Amino acid sequence: MKKVSILAATALVAVGCNKKPLEMPAAPVYPDMEAPVSFGATADVEVTPSKAQSDVSTSQKLGVFAFKADAHPTTNGSDKADHALWCSAENLEYTWQSDAFAENGTKTLFWPGTGTTDNKLSFTSYFPHQSDGVTDYVLTKSLKDQSAAPDYGFAWASLDDIARPEPVSAKQLDFTYKIAKITFSIIGDGTTVGTSGITDTDVKSIKIYSTGKGLYETYKLDLLTGNPTGETDIQKADPMTLKAVQQTGGDSPKPSQQNYVEAVAYVAPSVESELKSNGITVEIVYDDGVSEQTYTAELKSGTGSLSGDAALANGLVAGNNYKYTLKLGKSGITFTGKVTDWTDVDGGEVDLQ
Secondary structure, eight states: OOBOOBTBSEEEEOOOOOOSOTTSOOOTTSEEEEEEOOEEESSOOOBOTTSSOOOTTTTOEEEEEEEEGGGOHHHHOGGGHHHHBSTTOSSEEEEEETTEEEBTTBOOOEEEOTTOSOOEEEEEEEESOOSSSEETTEEEEEOSEETTOOOOOOEEEEEEEEEOOOTTOOEEEEOEEOSEEEEEEEEEOSSSSOBTBOOTTTEEEEEEEESSSOOEEEEEEETTTOOEEEEEEOOTTSOEEEOOEEEOOOSOSSGGGSOEEEEEEEEOOBOOHHHHHHOEEEEEEEEOSSSEEEEEEEESTTSTTOOGGGGTTTOBOTTEEEEEEEEEETTEEEEEEEEEEOOSBOOOEEEEO
16 A cells, blocks of 8 residues: 555654653543643645645644554454543544644543553544544545545554653654545647647536446545445446646647646545446536537547556556546547556655654
């Protein structure tokens, strides 16, 4: 599974200073009120412009679960999950406040007191946080309507049995993407379509659907195990809608260097055999100034130059970015495709402290 830079590369678990004198340890059964678990950045986090991901230091939100390590559900069974929560730390929202991540303006998550015999905690975290759609440790999200260009780039991390650390120590918490991404770059052929480029007002709609199984409407992420699944297939009669986002090109006569439109789809991982054989269909409605033209293209093996992962031969794999350039012309769409690691987000480190 690919690692991402937090967005993510790394989050670190650390602890703030304990101001209680050594001769007055916290009561064994209560959290130490002087040692809340919070997040702090150790480096600036830079995010590639024009992508759906948001800058973690300004608008990104983390979802955090904390468990007593001796009852952590991923270690001792999910049936013990309800009894494992520490300080009722279920799906807590951490947002950036000045110079650190704080728990939505409150301080309810603390390290176990210094006098406890078992002061270990386990953490599960994901981003972006969502307040609804999380039940019984399962995140559920409808992916069908992405016309608002949402940030669905779910990533997940877990770290077990962490003893209350000294202020100078840290434990690494690595995030991995748990959703796949499809990126469309839509250009004109420069002659019959888009003589001076393509704009988001020219592109009236972008839709994708499958002719069989495997392109799912509903995305589910098990926040205890990090396992993603999908359900309810998206068909032509009720397709997934995407947003056209204007991208700046130039004055070059080459269509690939002129203004173009980009659309991003977040899709649930899938290894359905029908998806591998039938692929995904993309449908674009373009207004040429006289009338609206509908273009369709099938992303599957044997179509155009597509092969291998770009032809979905291995399905849709979490952490992959499936990139396609679609050229609109009088005779239809021509396109190319490639698959890359999800490297749209570059950044530094984020600390739990």
